[in-house]
Amino acid sequence: MAESDRGGQVRPGGRTARNRTAVHDAVRGLLAEGRDPVTVREVSERSGVSEVTIYRRWGTVESLMLDVAITQLTEEAPFPDTGDLRRDLLDWVSGVAASVKSPEGFALYRALAAATSPLGGNHSDQARADAAMYLRRRTDQMQAVFDRAAAAAGTTPPSVARVFDLVLAPVYLRAIFGYDAPDADLAELVDRALGDG
Known part of the structure; x- marks a missing residue:
């Protein structure tokens, strides 16, 4: 501000x-x-x-938590962009997995998830709009990285939705339900999303 x-x-x-x-x-x-x-x-x-x-x-503690979560992700956890898409995805998902293993990171993940869920949280309309705008910017940024790396390698880029479904979702589900470590088999998840596994 x-x-x-x-x-x-x-x-x-x-x-x-x-x-x-x-x-x-x-x-x-x-x-x-x-x-x-x-x-x-x-x-x-x-x-x-x-x-x-x-x-x-x-306004509410939920909106405060959301602001903290978005600020951390925006300022402290930008998506890597080295030109090596596999390495960038592995670095990114390793950071996500490490974050959700901590009480702070898991609480901030929940704040963002609640704000973007139609069922979640006591958020103002502005807080929900902020969360949606953040997610759009984040997914656009990621897709641009995917597209550049794939163009340089002469391959077809994955969609952000595919990466979320095959890489991010298992990490979050493991953190929520505890059936496996959030950081288990990350290379396998990334390779599957890239079509190599």
Whole structure:
């Protein structure tokens, strides 16, 4: 977020940005400690930002969790783009699997899943729109990487839907139901999605 100065210009940083960073850090710290679900009171106490400010900015704890999840994925986990699609997919899904094995990562995955499910969560219309826009940008970015790598190799690129179905879905299902480790046989999943296995 940015804060306006007296001239009406939007400037980066300021109190709004500091508060957002403090609140996000508090949520992630609480989740890393296994505090799930978190409450606005806990986040306020940990961050030093008033509950009123948190409610004014995010509305619900679910919307706050979604904002943290989208921010982490956007800023800290971009899809790799080295030109080696198999390697990029393996690096990406290894990161996803490692994330959902942690209390913080699993809670943030649930926040994103709830916001995009027609049945999930207490989210504002804006939060749901933000989640849908994030997912569209993410899938468009991934498809562009797939297309470039496949064009360079003279092959047909997989669709993002195929990669989600054959690579991402098993990782998430393993994390949810615990029938296997989320990071088991990742190379086999990637090869299947690429049509090699």
